[in-house]
Amino acid sequence: MHSMTGYGRGHSTCAGVKLAVEIQSVNKRQIDLAINLPSALAASEADVRAAVTRRVHRGRLTVSVVADPGAAGPVVKINEPLAHAYLKAFKGLQASLGLTGEVSLDTLVRLPGVIEGANEARVSPALKTALTGAIESALDQLMAMRAKEGAHLQRDLLKRARLVHSILTKVKRLRPQAVARYRSNLRDRIQKLEIHVNMDDERLAKEVAFFAERSDFSEEVTRLESHLDQFQVTCRQPDAIGRTLEFIGQEIGRELNTLSAKANDVEISQLVVQAKAELDKIREQIQNVE
The missing domain is CATH 1.20.5 (Single alpha-helices involved in coiled-coils or other helix-helix interfaces)
Known part of the structure; x- marks a missing residue:
């Protein structure tokens, strides 16, 4: 897993010309690349773009290249x-x-x-090679920082996914108790209203059965557990997984909403609120995953 935020620098020298490359990256759903080159290297923009996109797949990146002619200073040449x-x-x-x-x-x-300066000369093969080396050095630093941050993100996401899983386990345990509580509460309401009804009346049994069927969220829990397992497996993959994690997060949110609507029980609803709070934190972190 890689983060989308990072920074890298690279340096190279060719025939007295010192090249300095800086690459910065921040969050963005698609890849967005801005390249700032001196006029002498403008023809190399496509090569720079290709080098960066080979290794980076998401995020907004700014590549800045500075060419210093060195002690000799700029030289004006007449063609x-x-x-x-x-x-x-x-x-x-x-x-x-x-x-x-x-x-x-x-x-x-x-x-x-007709007039060209040292910074406007054509790109020689040697200068092009030097630029490529500086770009790769900057990318190495950038990717190392993104990987380090990605490792922190991975640990946090896996921890929160396990926490949501543990909340679901509690929800499953409370399901039979919710039906029993509904039956008990129904009896209490009838008694308070002083309605003379046989507590074993078939109508009461049907009402309790209807509640049990209406509040059956076993399918939602099964799908949630499957989504969470898939989420954890995806988190451990080395590829660009940000979009996949976003999709799984959306599916988890949808199932939690359905479960919340079906629960009709205070304790279960409180647990679902906790799970949603963790999911919000997960979604926030996913925004920084490549």
């Missing part, structure tokens, strides 16, 4: 071959259209690619 090509093309167009005028230096230096 003379490109400038000559632009000028030649302009003169050819001028001759073709029969136009006059001069192409100024100011015009040339504003054209794309």
Whole structure:
């Protein structure tokens, strides 16, 4: 089990350029990736995205990459071959259209690619490899933190699932007592009303039987126990299980609501309220599970 919150840093150096990568992740149902790259590495965005999504499947992630040119500082480079090509093309167009005028230096230096800084050079294979290494280092730290937090979440979720299971065991034990209490309460009400009815009257027996049938929640308890078993098995799986746990949590909540409606007994209702309170805490924790 992995948490969706985490942080990682990675560093690498290539030809004097120092790369620093930071990755932060927080909760989100789907994967949402924001990548901030220097212009020199903009072409590598798809590679960065692929590297991250290979290892992370849910959450909102922010990847920030900083490139420091080092002691030499930024270097401005003039792409003379490109400038000559632009000028030649302009003169050819001028001759073709029969136009006059001069192409100024100011015009040339504003054209794309004529002036490039160290941070705007093309990504060399070596720089690309260095970036990949820094990304993987940051991901290693991120995943380690998510795994550590996930282990805490797993322990808490399993503990609460076992607690709900123990509450259900108490509910099952109280079921026969609830029917007996209903029969006793019914007798007391009749006696208080001073109605002369034979306590073994068939009508009373039918009323008690009707109550027992109406309040029979054995199927709900069976399904709840099955859902809780499945929940605990899923918690121990290493995959991205957050959505599965959310679904199982919804099913547990639905069965608890039905059980609560059928119970018609104070003690059982109190136990169901306790189970629902634990389920609310479980659902809150699940929101952070990948």
